[in-house]
Amino acid sequence: MPSTVEQLSPSRVKITIEVPFADLKPSLDKAYAQIAKQVTIPGFRKGKVPPAVIDQRFGRGAVLQEAINDALPDQYSRAVVEHELNPLAQPEIEVTRLEDGDVVEFTADVVVRPDFELPDFADVSATVDPLSVDDAVVDEQIDLLRQRFGTQHDADRPAADGDIVTIDLLGRKGGEELDDATAEGIQYKVGAGGMLDGLDDAVTGLSAGESKEFTSTLVGGPLRGEEADITVTVQKVAEQELPEADDEFAQLASEFDTIDEMRADLRTRVEQMARLDQAAQARDRVLEAVIADLDFEVPESLLESETRARHEQINAQLAQAGLTLDQYLADAEEEQTAEEFWADVDTRSAQALKAQLVLDKAADELEVGVDQADLTQHLVRRAQQNNSTPEAEAQHMMEHNHTGEWMTEIRRGKALAALVAAATVTDSDGNAVDLANLRPDGSIGEAAPADDAADEAAGDAADEPATEEAPKA
Template identity: 65%
Template sequence: MPSSVDRLSPTRVKLTVEVSFDDLKPSLDKAYREIAKSVNIPGFRKGKVPPMVIDQRFGRGAIIQEALNDALPKFYGEAVSENNLNPLAQPEVEVTKLEDGDLIEFTAEVDVRPEFDLPEFSTLTATVDPIEVTDEQIDTQLTALRQRFGSKSVVERAAATGDVVTIDLVASKDGESLPDATAEGLEYEIGTSGMLDGLDEAVTGLSAGESADFVSTLVGGAQKGEEADIHVTVTQVQEQELPELDDEFAQTASEFDTLDELRDDVAARLANAGRLDQAARARDAVLENLLEQLEIDLPENVISSEVDARKEQIQSQLDGAGIDLDDYLAETGEAEDAESFWAGVEKRSADAMKAQLVLDKTAEQTGVTVDQNDLTQHIFQRAQQEGTAPQQIIAHMQEHPHHIDEYMLEIRRGKALATIVEAATVTDSNGEQIDLARIQPDGSLGDPAAAEDVVLEGSVVESDDEGTGADDADSTENKA
């Protein structure tokens, strides 16, 4: 099956493919069989109508078109493989020649991965913050543990920091009550500053049955971000009784015999979490360093489609939350105005596609493979991240088989990134070199061979439904 390629631009080609009628015959025969089974023609049994009669009844051109529609994906795929192309979108196909009984010629214009050379990965560097576990962090964890084993009792006195109060809240603006900002029976721990600005000061010193008024900015509902008058009434005050922080508590709350052992365990867990966070930041930094060294032409059509999809998704999220973009930006400070915000979305879309192209080419050049065991591990990791059961993800994959290809692509890119990061030099800001390959799935240090699957292969970019875009984990779009 002869084929040729004309490069229209660094990111777009035109394939010209010739198909002989011998190659098309299986699809022609199939088209005749399908039509013969579906029509009733006097004098012929159903399914036994000769091709000549079908041609007379429906026209030879219609049969050829049906056969070509059936065979075109196969012919196109073979031509792509023969010419070592990497399509990034669906092709625009046109039949340019049809000589019945001899050959058919068609062209396919398609956006493809541009040519670029990868640098030596050993030249890549990245610097990340060192891991720090402070006494304050350990104390915070231990306080949370004490609260789990503590108790609360109702007291007849004024509320103080650390007490848990039950409150009723009524918000109003210009004298009119705001139903979305009214609630009863809320429990709140004084001093946590986790509800409304000014609430701590308002309820401190109040006893059950007493009220106070203050002004605060609403954090939810239709009036989110607006100032309102708040009337708060304390209906109950509870004193928290926390167990003493001693060896007896350590024995009750853990498998350890002493408080020192418990503190050491908490410190180790915080260090493990720090290593996992450090590894994630190192992966991002190494990839960013690599992308900065490359000038890659990106296909405008594909980027435009990806940007439009992202914009539609973000706008849908804003509309669903009842938030205007300008109000959202004013509250979060993500960007100065809508124009700069959307410009940022476009840049992140381009950066994500650039990363995908680099990882795909790395996977090809380094011979990355993905097997069933990789997919199984990925399913379990994804289930853990999403807080769901692996069986649910498997069931979803069975309902949507295309997700299997997406997961396999995601795994392949993760392995490619692992190859890049493993060759790079990563240090912390103190100048200490970090061996990411030693970090185990739980963040502890161990055998490099047992750790690299999870830590080095962490997903940075994921394929979208078409396999041409990227899911950018940027906080701006997630918050929207």
């Protein structure tokens, strides 16, 4: 099976493969046997129709087409391995020569991973933000606990900042009531903000049974962004009483006997969250540093497909939320035009694809493998993220044929973890960064516990190699 490769561009090649008819014979025999089982010809038993009769009745061309399609995937795969290519998409196949009884020649035009050299990972360095835990963050956590354990008492007085009021809202525009701006029995903390502009000023000073009208901009529904007349009626005013942050409160809200012990535990938790954030930042910065030093182009066809998919996903999310892009940018207080937003999306798409190519090559050079334990841990973490079960995630993986995709994701994560472990990571103060929170698979956090159902499903998936759809002529 002689084959040659022509480099059409840094990320595209044309493979030319010649298949002698001697190599095609098993596929020809198989094609004749399959056709013989499918046809009924008087005088011959089912499945026993001779090849010569099939050629006469249906034409030799149909048999050759069937045989070539059967042989082609294996011939193509052998050529890929022989020339050490890394295809990134299905090839475009064309039969360029067919001499019956002698040889078949076909070409495969395919996008491949461009050739580039990875740096020595030990020479890679990255800088992250220093670890900082502000006392104010701990105080905020304690205040949240105090609010959770606080009590409410009806107050026979006008509403003031910090009170919990029960209110009715009635929205009108042009004198007509708006269903999307009308609600009853809503609990609202005066001064919290985030519901309707002007609501805090309107309810402040109102007692139970009193109402006030104001104008506000609607934040949802089909009239989002338009002004409407709002009438707010206070049903009840309640005063919130918060417990003192003392030893008694610590015993009520935690397993600790003193407020100092409780505060120390909260600080430890906050520090751990900060370390997780720092490890995630280190992982991203190291990969960014590697990518920045590599000069190669992402295959154009893949980039077009990726950017189109991202555009469609974002537009679908905006449509589902009832927003235009301009509305979203305004609400998010982003100082970007729509054109700048899409340009940023396209840049990120290119960076994401470049990162995938880098990690795939790193995984090849490091000979990274994925075993059943890796897949099990992945299923457990997905279950934690999606608030489901590992068994449900495993079933979803098998039903939607995600096994190959997820194993590739795991392999890239393990390659990234190895890259980060070899690199030098310091904070902006020059201190070495503790990367104990970076798991061997590249994710951040403690190791996820195994699950029997996930382990069994992962074993089933690991037994079946990931395959792509076979190329056809």
